[in-house]
Amino acid sequence: MMIEGNINKQQDPKSNWLLNLDKIEDKTRRNYFSGLPPEHTLLDFFTYAFVINKPKGRVGGDGFWLHERGDDVYLALFTCVGEGHLAHMMIRIYMNALKRMVNEYAIDYPGSILQFVHGEVQSRFNNKNNILLNTNANIGIVKVNLITKEMSFAGANMNLIQAARDGVRVIEGEKRQVGDTGASKTAYSSIALTDTDTSSFYLCSSGVYNLIGGTSFKKLNMAEFSQHLATIQRYPVSSQKEHVEEFLADWTGSNRQNDDILVIGFTP
């Protein structure tokens, strides 16, 4: 198909006509955000929840997935390696793997879900030589029983931060990513969590820890971010999103955001 000659002429050439380009909707950005669950749907399952999603460009390589089965809800956050549009394509591949898991296998344990997703991505890209795409991803997945508040977590190169009454704990996932086509068979363990009814939890994309700034112009580390999460526990949960956004903005300062950022906080 080719289209010719339908461009609207602008009568005043001195006006800032380039602003019109900003009025054109970028379809990839629309697809990116519409492919993720709306923030308010988390509130159907959690006492409080927020999502901070700031891709570096028009689209990002971070995504999340939410699924309800019986009394359980599953929440996964994933960071596809790379950035921009190719990483955005990988998000859909991971989402499709999770949908397939739900529709055909109904796997219960977060660790087993990671193992399944790893196998799906591996088999999809097996024998595809010379592809430019990095198929790996970091994933953290939690399973929450909505009645009992029992929770379990599994991570593939991603940790879960728990802000409990006695302080902040980092629940460490496995150090291995999922989707590495060269990796041998990989297992991920599911970790049962305690004090879930009196804690808040945070999943973060790896881009948060790539943010350069602070007083020493260095990357934000998990201890610093966890410390901030500990300090905001004295505020109402409904204002936590604002505090986290302010902290990340202050850390970055006048530096350009150098990676995609996705943070999900929730109170079961």
Next chain:
Amino acid sequence: MESRKEEFEATCNLFINSVNNYFKHLTEIDSNIRVPYLKEANGLLLKDYTGMIAISGSRKGFVYISANREMFGDLIHMFIGIDDPSDEDILDMAGEISNVVAGNVRANLGANFMISVPIVFEGMPKELKIPENVSIYVIPIQWNNHEAFVVLGLE
């Protein structure tokens, strides 16, 4: 100081080289540049999918890369191994090629010449308004039996 015409041609060459390098290095299939030509602002050429980049600073304008679904589908097959790309995949591929080309050009332009992140669209958005005093330069490109356009417009 370079004349406006020389500056315009130098900018065109930057985009031509960037597109050529993209295809040559990433697909290992050379692209062929057909004879470029000037066109009126009201007769822009757009194929199925387009990645458009705004130019600002000392010169104002735009550049876009436009091609049909089949070309982006071939690139997806080569890069990612997907044989049945979705519409979303096609749009992302249009964004990816525009981003890479824009990034390479950005590295070669002076500080007074800035280019934006590409906007990706399908068909002809009604919001696209181009003033009549913009010089439009069309660079037809042939790659792997597909035709694409790189179009540069500068005030």
